[in-house]
Amino acid sequence: MPDSNAHPHDHASGSELSEMEVRVRALETILTEKGYVDPAALDQIVEAFETRIGPRNGARIVARAWADPEFKRRLLADATEAVNSAGCFSRVGSHLIAVENTPQTHNLVVCTLCSCYPWEVLGLPPTWYKSAPYRSRAVIDPKGVLAEFGVTLPPETQIHIWDSTAETRFLVVPMRPAGTEGWSEERLALLITRDSMVGTGLAKAPHEAAAS
Amino acid sequence: MTNSLHDMGGMHGFGRVEPEPDEPPFHQRWEGRVLAMQRAIGFTGLWTIDAGRAALEALPPLDYLGSSYYRRWFLGLQNRLLQRGLVDADEIAAGHSLRAGAALPRTLTEADVAKTQTRGEFARPTNAPARFKEGDRVRARNLNPPTHTRLPRYARGKTGTVEAVRGCHVFPDTAALGAGDNPQWLYTVVFPARELWGPDADPAIKVSIEAFEPYLDPA
Numbered sequence: 001m002p003d004s005n006a007h008p009h010d011h012a013s014g015s016e017l018s019e020m021e022v023r024v025r026a027l028e029t030i031l032t033e034k035g036y037v038d039p040a041a042l043d044q045i046v047e048a049f050e051t052r053i054g055p056r057n058g059a060r061i062v063a064r065a066w067a068d069p070e071f072k073r074r075l076l077a078d079a080t081e082a083v084n085s086a087g088c089f090s091r092v093g094s095h096l097i098a099v100e101n102t103p104q105t106h107n108l109v110v111c112t113l114c115s116c117y118p119w120e121v122l123g124l125p126p127t128w129y130k131s132a133p134y135r136s137r138a139v140i141d142p143k144g145v146l147a148e149f150g151v152t153l154p155p156e157t158q159i160h161i162w163d164s165t166a167e168t169r170f171l172v173v174p175m176r177p178a179g180t181e182g183w184s185e186e187r188l189a190l191l192i193t194r195d196s197m198v199g200t201g202l203a204k205a206p207h208e209a210a211a212s
Numbered sequence: 213m214t215n216s217l218h219d220m221g222g223m224h225g226f227g228r229v230e231p232e233p234d235e236p237p238f239h240q241r242w243e244g245r246v247l248a249m250q251r252a253i254g255f256t257g258l259w260t261i262d263a264g265r266a267a268l269e270a271l272p273p274l275d276y277l278g279s280s281y282y283r284r285w286f287l288g289l290q291n292r293l294l295q296r297g298l299v300d301a302d303e304i305a306a307g308h309s310l311r312a313g314a315a316l317p318r319t320l321t322e323a324d325v326a327k328t329q330t331r332g333e334f335a336r337p338t339n340a341p342a343r344f345k346e347g348d349r350v351r352a353r354n355l356n357p358p359t360h361t362r363l364p365r366y367a368r369g370k371t372g373t374v375e376a377v378r379g380c381h382v383f384p385d386t387a388a389l390g391a392g393d394n395p396q397w398l399y400t401v402v403f404p405a406r407e408l409w410g411p412d413a414d415p416a417i418k419v420s421i422e423a424f425e426p427y428l429d430p431a
Contacts, residue, residue, distance in 0.1 A: 034313025
């Protein structure tokens with residue numbers, strides 16, 4: 001399968017990983033010797049994505065939106081402005097757009113052409129998001145895709161698939177689960193999964209968060 | 213390239229989506245190094261993000277489909293460096309530099325890494341009025357350029373509704389060629405699934421694309 005060799009348990013030849021390690025090290029050596037890249041800067045980029053830039057950033061933003069109606073209004077009007085002016089979130093670039101799930105409409109985000117993803121707030125996209133099955137089917141068989149994530153929506157729910165074909169980036173604001181009235185933002189954030197902010201999942205119910 | 217395998221929306225046969233529980237950011241060390249090199253070279257301004265995407269789309273179809281995501285990125289990066297004469301094939305074969313590097317507009321140092329962690333600005337000023345407004349009916353043009361475009365095949369010739377006007381942005385079709393920003397108005401255009409996929413599609417489903425003005429005609 002395409003992309004299947006991205007999975008460590010399922011790579012095609014068994015030799016690609018070591019071959020790739022050799023090829024990538026060679027290119028990095030050449031670029032470093034030519035003065036095109038600084039390995040210390042590369043280290044910092046990798047470290048940032050391994051430790052700081054991840055879906056917790058998005059979960060804190062969504063939790064604030066759940067807890068603060070005025071922030072939610074601003075987030076849905078202009079997510080970049082709302083996030084940056086809040087002063088307590090990592091700064092995001094332009095064209096971040098928040099779309100809200102409601103009982104009437106469920107939003108699902110895809111990039112059929114490559115892998116566009118709101119990485120500032122969700123981190124690097126997971127392998128499935130970049131895979132041919134997701135990119136091909138999200139727009140033509142969204143219910144089938146959602147079922148593979150264990151999500152079944154009421155039949156009357158409208159589904160809006162957002163194909164990220166430009167430099168606009170989409171963050172789904174999932175529905176707030178029942179039984180969370182009065183919760184702090186920190187506690188609410190524990191219910192907000194990466195997949196719920198892409199639209200391939202729902203926010204956890206209170207008992208699911210307690211179990212995890 | 214436009215009609216290449218990267219344009220996957222609506223294709224059949226790729227099988228199930230397979231989420232991986234607790235997936236790490238990188239499965240192998242080299243994947244992180246490829247991402248970091250891509251970012252560092254991107255910072256130099258040698259080429260645009262659209263030119264980088266075009267390099268992936270230009271991979272031979274079997275390489276595109278047969279490669280993992282980061283292998284694809286590696287091949288696209290290396291190919292562009294070779295094409296631009298910034299690295300030579302004998303150096304790739306030798307695994308180290310054989311001659312001095314070219315002078316680049318700028319290079320990424322540790323002090324500037326934070327700048328790569330906020331997305332760039334793609335909006336551009338314009339004097340041209342937007343041709344369409346929210347609620348307008350539009351038809352996506354039937355365009356098949358041999359060069360980069362962001363109009364997916366499944367929307368071409370289809371009729372939809374402008375849901376939002378997103379401002380005037382760098383036009384990828386031009387930027388990918390290194391021919392400048394050529395700013396164009398950008399719209400969110402919504403299509404009912406039945407318009408895209410036929411009468412058997414679910415009436416409760418709609419798909420939107422982010423469409424630049426040159427992709428659209430009034431309908």
